[in-house]
Amino acid sequence: MSVRQRPTEQSPHRTDELRQDLALKLFSALLVLIMAALLLMLPPIVNDQLEAAVDLLRQPVAEVVAAAALLAFAAWRYRYALGIALVLLLLGAAQMTYFIATTADGRGITSQAKAWREVRATTTESGRRENEPNENGRAYLEWSGSAVTLRLRSERGTTQQGFNLAAGNPGRPYLFSARLTGWDGRLTSSCPLLFGIESIRSYYTFRLERQADHSHQAAAYRILPITEQKWGFRAATLDQADDLPYVWHWNIIRQWEGSEVKLAIYFDGTEYHFFVNDRQVFHRRIDDSPPQRVAVGATTLGVEAGDPPGHGEPEDVICHFSHVELRVQD
Incomplete structure (x- = not known):
């Protein structure tokens, strides 16, 4: 004797949970994508390998592929998004530290010289x-x-x-x-x-x-x-x-x-x-x-x-x- 099963229907509460979960995953993925974009906007580190990688990422096709892959991977699992965000934060901190360290002498000398006598080129404006x-x-x-x-x-x-x-x-x-x-x-x-x-x-x-x-x-x-x-x-x-x-x-x-x-x-x-x-x-x-x-x-x-x-x-x-x-x- 065969038994006919009726299709189960998801409750409205379960549907809302799935929507919220999807929305949170997309939101976290977008945050990761924004962090990656900000990372590319920071002052570059003088390194041949990093410079070549960044130049590659700035190619239009590479930008689209990298953004799509990063978005999909970050939206897959929360822990993936968290891990990527942590790596991006560390890279950003390294870039900022490098920028501050490499410009310290120049900025310091410029600040010090503000107290020195200025030699004007001409008296006319x-x-x-x-x-x-x-x-x-x-x-x-x-x-x-x-x-x-x-x-x-x-x-x-x-x-x-x-x-x-x-x-x-x-x-x-x-x-x-x-x-x-x-x-x-x-x-x-x-x-x-x-x-x-x-x-x-x-x-x-x-x-x-x-x-x-x-x-x-x-x-x-x-x-x-x-x-x-x-x-x-x-x-x-x-x-x-x-x-x-x-x-x-x-x-x-x-x-x-x-x-x-x-x-x-x-x-x-x-x-x-x-x-x-x-x-x-x-x-x-x-x-x-x-x-x-x-x-x-x-x-x-x-x-x-x-x-x-x-x-x-x-x-x-x-x-x-x-x-x-x-x-x-x-």
């Missing part, structure tokens, strides 16, 4: 200057407050020096800094901070350099004239730093880092310390005690080595600086 075109090209200088724009057009290896400033007596500590807010020119152009200036053809330079793969490196050089000719220069490398993932990189802590780069040179009386976005990239002693004169600049490499003047295409470079500031400890 704004203005414009232009040189008479000569064998080295044509240069323009515009300023307004602490903002400076340099425009250089040249077919030679040339550096325009804007506002050559005295950084105190020999051996006195100083901090020279500026934010690079715009940089238009060829891959070989640069917008450096100049220091130890002896003449228009003999000085030191600290600058960012753009690479073909869109990465950046910081470098410092001793610039000397080519004695065999009346134009051009040669550069002796002082130091370089290759891994700068925080350059032109927006983050939720310092949103200005997405569109500006802060360059700074701190002379402590003995050594020169070089900073990019408050991270010290290298430091070194310079034994020949260069003059305490500094400036912002615009540099073109000009025609290829060996080509005579008048046989190359003029190179244009425009450098926009803001927050140009020189502080000297008296």
